Amino acid sequence: MSSSTERTIPRMPTNRRTFLQRMAVAGVALGPGGVFLASCATSEGADEDEGEAEEEPQGEVSEDNPFGVPDGEPLEIFIFDGGFGDEYATEIHQPIFSEKWPDVQINHNAAVDIGAELQARFVAGDPPDFINNSGDGAMDTGQLASDGQLYDLTELFDAPSWDDPDTPVRDILIPGTIEIGTRDGKPQVLNYAFTVFGLWYNKTLLDENGWPVPTTWQEMMDVCADIKAFGIAPWVYQGVTAPSYMNWPLLVMAAKLAGPEILLAVDNLEEGAWGHEAIRESAAAIRSLAENDYFLPGVEGMEFRDAQGLWARGEAVFCPSGSWLENEEADAIAENPTFEMTMMPEPLLSENSVMPLETVRATAGEPYIIPADAANPRAAMEYMRAMLSVEGARGFTEAVTSLTSVAEANEGVEFEAPGLSSAQAALTAAGDNVINWLYSTWYPTMESPGIDQATATLLRADITVDEWVQQCEAAAAEIRNDDSITKQTREA
Incomplete structure (x- = not known):
């Protein structure tokens, strides 16, 4: 050519x-x-040739x-x-x-x-x-x-x-x-x-036990109580490897409650964004899972594949993740022949939420x-x-x-x-009600170790919601005040 x-x-x-x-x-x-x-x-580094840039190898440009x-x-x-x-x-x-x-x-x-x-x-x-x-x-x-x-x-x-x-x-x-x-x-x-994000569960297990798919947080707590009484763990998350997976339902539920503008404030590093009342309420809901022992015992110290594998083998019901989970845990799911993996949108914190139940995070x-x-x-x-x-x-x-x-x-x-x-199907049902945030992509160190550490502690109920907010605000402030980091912004 x-x-x-x-x-x-x-x-x-x-x-x-x-x-x-x-x-x-x-x-x-x-x-x-x-x-x-x-x-x-x-x-401070090595010598470098700062002369004329080398040319790319180039072929004939054609249609x-x-x-x-x-x-x-x-x-x-x-x-x-x-x-x-x-x-x-x-x-x-x-x-x-x-x-x-x-x-x-x-x-x-x-x-x-x-x-x-x-x-x-x-x-x-x-x-x-x-x-x-x-x-x-x-x-x-x-x-x-x-x-x-x-x-x-x-x-x-x-x-x-x-x-x-x-x-x-x-x-x-x-x-x-x-x-x-x-x-x-x-x-x-x-x-x-x-990727479509949400909560994943075994539809067969819920159907066989007559457990409804919760649409509100109160319904979630009621179902979790029944599941725990049955003898298995209601929830699992990705353990010590990725507590950030629990940030996902936390922020989605907060956005449903108060609107996507709160995610804009988080991305744009606005002071006080993590202290918004909707985010506090969502964090309290997530913390209540630990308070009621609704997490799989020992999950806080597990590697993510170990935790997910136990979920796929039927030792827990709800698991937060993205739509890659089915492929990632294909072998474990295959060991459970009645497993019908299904995604549900995160429940509403209030019936007066600004965004509908069908709202999902996808990106x-x-x-x-x-x-x-x-x-x-x-x-x-x-x-x-x-x-x-x-x-x-x-x-x-x-x-x-x-x-x-x-x-x-x-x-x-x-x-x-x-x-x-x-x-x-969930993405289709969401229509225009699809949300996302970018702070974790723009500022990885804000997510980990910053917010991850705070959330990991919250998931053990070792800190209060106020303390969690303070730690998240500190992680955001560290990025905001670091002049060496190029800041990104987005608009609604």
Whole structure:
């Protein structure tokens, strides 16, 4: 695909010196080639060539090759080997890409701890071309964006979609998908999976025991009392690994009670946002689960998979999570042949709530990035375009039991998985009453360890709601007062 009419696109300039300085401040020492050494004192980074930026390899730009993918240049990818595994990449997305680009060799890698695998390569200026930056060890995308380490994806979203050259990529995505990956006005993250959040339960178990699906918090407490008397735990959560999962029903119930504006205040770091009366009332409701011993005994010290596995095997009834849960616990669910996994929206704290019961939190997630220093970003964008094809998106859904941010791929699809089917039904029932928040994406350290620590203590009923609010406010203030952190804002 060579041509004398190739256009040359310079590589996006990066701020690698800033990135090196941040690593030094964090106490990370670098050896030859940018390899991480044991934590010890270090000087302010290394020499850097700040001359003319290296040019990207570039092929002929055409209707069939909108990015100018260079023929024969390898494409290195890293996939997070977590709840979704990596077979969706090797069995679905890579074959779609390779059918069109047989001469582009894909060097596939899978990793459980993405940050541990790749941070040194970012610092060395030699990152892979495409990264599924997910999991507990994910790199801070906000920090990477601030340090100029991420590629601007505007060209991807403006390009013709894989299936219809007359429709740009941005127009095939569920609204809000691009925005959630935008930093400082530039889209830099592709959030591919579309997650519906809620409370999950075994429908068969409730039906057999005549337990109603609670629609109010009082009904929840009544059902929990019956479940506890039956001899199993009413609730489980993700233990010591992720107490943040309990922040999700807390904030959703608060937003239903008082309206989505309270989430806007939280995201925008407004002073006193965490002390809103609706958030306090919701926190009190969550704390009451601990007060009444409605959590699975010992859950506060469990790893998240252990806690979820016990839930799937029938030792607890309600579990907060996103729609990835069905795939993540497929093996445990298979051990319980009567398990019919179902999602319910969080109950109302009051019958006078501003938003309806059907309101759900849903958002594009599972981030994919192209580093600014990628050797072959043109092919990486083309790989993303292939992922966003209807074939690629539906294949992903069938393989990992998760919706995607490609709107057409979710329409008219019959899902065999009961959990995903119920999530799709809940999303349909919600209509326009879909909410989300971004503070945990924009400011990961505010979420963990900040708010996570406060919530973990609240879930043991070791602190009062007032103390929880104070700790959450302190976590928000730490971000708000840190001039080194780029602040993001959103409007209603």
